Amino acid sequence: MSRLINKVAVITGGNSGIGLGIAEAFKNNGAVGAIVGRNQETLNSAVAQLGADFIAINADVTDLADLERVFKETSEKFGKIDVIVANAGGGAVGTVATLGEADYDKTMDLNLKSVYFTVNKALPYMNDGGSIILIGSNAAHRAYPNFTLYGAAKAAVIFLAKGFSSDLLSRKIRVNVITPGTTDTPAFEKFVPAEQLEGLKKHFAGEMPIGRIGQPSDIGKTAVFLASDDSSFMLGAELLVDGGMTYLSK
Numbered sequence: 197m198s199r200l201i202n203k204v205a206v207i208t209g210g211n212s213g214i215g216l217g218i219a220e221a222f223k224n225n226g227a228v229g230a231i232v233g234r235n236q237e238t239l240n241s242a243v244a245q246l247g248a249d250f251i252a253i254n255a256d257v258t259d260l261a262d263l264e265r266v267f268k269e270t271s272e273k274f275g276k277i278d279v280i281v282a283n284a285g286g287g288a289v290g291t292v293a294t295l296g297e298a299d300y301d302k303t304m305d306l307n308l309k310s311v312y313f314t315v316n317k318a319l320p321y322m323n324d325g326g327s328i329i330l331i332g333s334n335a336a337h338r339a340y341p342n343f344t345l346y347g348a349a350k351a352a353v354i355f356l357a358k359g360f361s362s363d364l365l366s367r368k369i370r371v372n373v374i375t376p377g378t379t380d381t382p383a384f385e386k387f388v389p390a391e392q393l394e395g396l397k398k399h400f401a402g403e404m405p406i407g408r409i410g411q412p413s414d415i416g417k418t419a420v421f422l423a424s425d426d427s428s429f430m431l432g433a434e435l436l437v438d439g440g441m442t443y444l445s446k
Contacts, residue, residue, distance in 0.1 A: 199424040201226035204274040206266065208257050208314060209284030211238040213381030214331065217412020218281055218419040219246055225420050227279065230270040232257065257284045257310040260317065267321040276323045279423040282314040283331045286383070287349070289342045300345060307349035315360055315371075325368045327423045330357050331415075332375035334438045350375075354434055361432035370431040372422050377438025378403075379410035405440030 205222050209215035210231025219231050219242070228249040233239050239252035253269055255262035271277060287303030288295050295303075315328055332354045335347035357373040364371065378400045385393065401408050418437050421427050436442050 198226040199420055199426065200279070203227045203229075203278040203423065204270065204276065205229035205279040205281065205423065206232065206270050206277055206318065207281040207283055208232045208266075208310075210281075211235060211242045211252065213383065214376060214379055214412050214415045215281070215283040216242050216245075217414075217416040218283065219250065219416075221413065221416030221420045222279070222423065223247065223249060225424075227423070228274055229277070229279075230266065230273075232266050232284070257314060258305045260313055263310075263313055263317040267318050271321040277318065277321050278323050278326045279329070280314065280318045280322070280326070281329045281331070281419060281423075282311045282353075284310060284314075285331065285333075285346075285350075287346055289346070291342060292344060295345060303345040304349055307346060308352050311353050311356060315356075319364075319367075319369075322367075322369065326370075327427075328360065328364075328369060328371040329419055329422050330354075330371065330373040332373045332434065334375055334377045334436065334442045336375065337442045357434065358432040370422075370427070372427070372430055372433045372435065374415060374418050374422065375434055375436045375438060375442070376410055376415050377436075377441040379412065379415065381412065403441075403445060405444040408439065410437065410439055 205227045206229055207215050207219045210219045211233030223246050230251045230253050232253050232255050236254055243250055243252035253266050255266050285307045287306050288299035330353050333350040335343045336351035336354055354373050357371045360371040
């Protein structure tokens with residue numbers, strides 16, 4: 197498969213989970229480029245898995261100087277960039293009664309500010325006609341307990357796909373957003389002990405209209421579509437890749 201042959205891509209949070217699933221799908225379709233993360237151990241493991249056509253860059257997406265360095269190093273290695281995937285995210289979990297200013301700042305910096313400035317800092321290094329893919333969450337559409345801040349940030353990210361597309365019409369750079377639902381990533385490990393992981397995943401699978409939780413490869417296949425010329429008539433769009441959770445679950 198070569199839908200992305202000769203395309204240069206940068207995937208933030210590409211060292212694990214959804215980001216690594218996207219990077220693997222890109223590699224399998226002929227792309228080269230960089231994955232970005234803060235954990236050197238998982239960066240090393242991921243780039244060994246991806247092979248020689250990808251480099252790993254240790255950087256903090258909430259640090260604007262780090263973002264500048266990411267795109268400079270990638271373009272020096274591979275040339276002008278064709279695809280950006282702003283995937284890095286996370287943050288505090290809790291309610292409006294329990295989360296304070298530090299939690300707010302951390303969550304908004306990681307999920308919203310970083311997305312804005314990932315795009316802002318990438319633009320001088322991008323080819324006209326490129327594709328930018330943002331990663332939303334169905335928490336932007338459903339008020340899950342303890343995910344108010346995260347969902348609000350992701351709702352703003354979904355809007356950014358529209359706004360950025362309007363801003364970049366003259367450069368023919370398309371910006372779209374993928375909205376995953378519950379996906380099998382290392383994030384599960386933050387919420388329950390290891391011995392409870394499988395039980396938690398089975399619980400979520402039972403809640404999903406499709407009968408299973410998502411896999412990073414599900415998001416990766418959608419990202420390949422948005423990165424390729426197959427989606428050339430799409431801009432500012434949101435693709436729900438959530439097993440039916442947003443519109444079909446009770």
